[in-house]
Amino acid sequence: YRDMAHHGGIFCRGFVQDWSKAQVYTVQNGRGTRGFKSRMNGDWVSGPETLSEELLGQNRRDFYEDCISRKLDTDPYWQSRMPDWSKVKTPLLSSANWGGQGLHPRGNFEGFVRSASEQKWLECHGIEHWTHFYTNYGLQLQKKFFGHFLKGEDTGWSKQPKVLLQVRHPGEKFVERREGEWPLARTKWTKFYLHPGDMTISSAPQKTASSVTYAGLGDGVTFLTEPLEHEIEVTGPIAAKLWVSSATEDADLFLVVRAFTPDLKEVTFQGALDSHTPIAQGWLRCSHRKLDPKLTLPYRPYHTHDAQQKLTRGQVYEVDVEVWPTCIVLPKGYRLALSVRGTDYVFPGEPGAGLETLGKVWTGVGPFTHNDPRDRPPAIFGGDVTLHAGPDRAAHVLLPVIPKK
Known part of the structure; x- marks a missing residue:
């Protein structure tokens, strides 16, 4: 639900639609001679029987409808x-991609x-x-x-660090570093406050x-x-x-x-897919x-997604947004936003170039788009949204700043 189909409660139209058509329907059992041949043994990957498109459709679930209708x-x-x-x-080894926002x-x-x-280990890397x-x-x-674990070999795994990071720098530069836990124990959790008056973000609270x-x-809007x-x-x-208010019943x-x-x-x-991926992303339906x-x-809000609590128009609500984990080292003189x-x-x-298998040209979020009007009707989600900040509404983003060892 929250990792693929409904990010923060918002339906992910692009991936649900494109993935199923490109990666599932193309190898469905019954495609027979209209499918692919195995390079290993020459057999038809989707079985020897060739069914009509109508029968293929009857033999599968409508993945898109399954996902969008279950909110x-x-x-x-x-x-x-x-x-x-x-x-x-x-025992498990979990390998994460810093740029995989929207899925893994x-x-x-x-x-x-x-x-x-x-017995568990974490490894984090970048690029595709x-x-x-x-x-x-x-x-x-x-x-x-x-x-x-499977062969009982002396591979040196007993000396493997619990966390292995490819620390990311601009220009697709990565520096390997060993750590003992996640999140890192020495993290300096730092609040950067939003200042709507001049559209800045800083460590100074709003006055x-x-x-x-x-x-x-x-x-x-962008805070810099x-x-x-x-x-x-x-x-x-x-x-x-x-702190958010909306001119409609949701945002x-x-x-x-x-x-x-x-x-x-x-x-x-x-x-992981898009060649113009930002540092990190998060989503929330209010x-x-x-x-x-x-x-x-x-540092990680966890929403129940078990009820829809509509907004009262114009009323200000406090909301917490989960932004997926990331890694970046920015040089002096750069800016965060x-x-x-x-x-x-x-x-x-x-725009970046899409994978041929999905047949799309991507512009920053890969296939992870959220634009189905059934899920986001303009009458409900098209009204003005206002962000509020001040001494009693300390709007901020909590960043995991890592001191040098």
């Missing part, structure tokens, strides 16, 4: 697909932290989704893990009340730091606390953590703001 986490459809972390006790990394981190396994799985770095890591309004289905006075590393989960929040060079050119990264008090942590939008992030430069 709450408590639906049996989603509950039957969720793990019970207390029962996960086998949330589960990578949650699984590592919450599973009952006594598939690269490290099939090149020497990833193959050697997997062989060490499986050789140790006066101010607000800013944007269109509920529009590009939103002053040039950094020294290099900063941000590694870990991120949380935002906002969708798209949060984007961004980086800019000293001359205000945006820095993006090769993500009617899904209810928190689970047992699972919520200061937080965008609060009413729609998916769009890289302002040249």
Whole structure:
């Protein structure tokens, strides 16, 4: 639910639609001679029988309809697909991609932290989704893990750090570092406060009340730091606390953590799929703001998604937004930014190229778009949204700043 189909309660149209058509329907049993041939034995991958498109359609679930029509986490459809972390006790190696926003990394981190396994390891890397799985770095890591546990070989795994990070820098530079836990124990959790009056974000709390309004289905607003006075590393989960009012009964929040060079050119990264992926993203449908008090942590809000609590027009609500874990080291003079939008992030430069299998041109979020009018009707989500801040509404984003060892 929350990791793929309904980010923060908002339906992810792009992935649900494109993935099923490209990766499932193309290999459905019954495609026969209209499918693919195995390079191993020459057999038809989708079986020897060739069925009509009509019969193929009758033989499969409508994945898109299954996902969009089940709007709450408590639906049996989603509950039957969720793990019970207390029962996960086998040794595990969880490999996360910093740029995988929208699909895998949330589960990578949650699984590592919450599973009952006594023998568990976390590895975090960058660039494309598939690269490290099939090149020497990833193959050697997997062989060490499986050789140790499945073959009883002395692979050196007993000396493997619990957490292995490829620490990300601008320009697709990565520096390997060993750690002992996640989140990192030495994290300096730092609040950066939003100042709507001058659209800045800083470590100084608000002294006066101010607000800013944007269109509920529009590009939103961006809060920018002053040039950094020294290099900063941000590694870990991120949380935002906002005070929001809407001209309608609901509002969708798209949060984007961004980086800019000293001359205000945006820095993006090769993500798991999209070649112009920002530092981090988070989402929340305000009617899904209810928190689970047992699972919520200061740095990782956990929403129940078990009820829709509509907004009263014009009333101000306190909301917490989960922003997925990330890693970036920014040099002195760079700037951090937080965008609060009413729609998916769009890289302002040249669009990235999509994978041929999905047949799309991507513009910053890959296939993870949220634009189905059935889920986001303009009458409900198109009204003005106002962000409020002040001494009694200390709107901020909580960043995991990592001191140097």
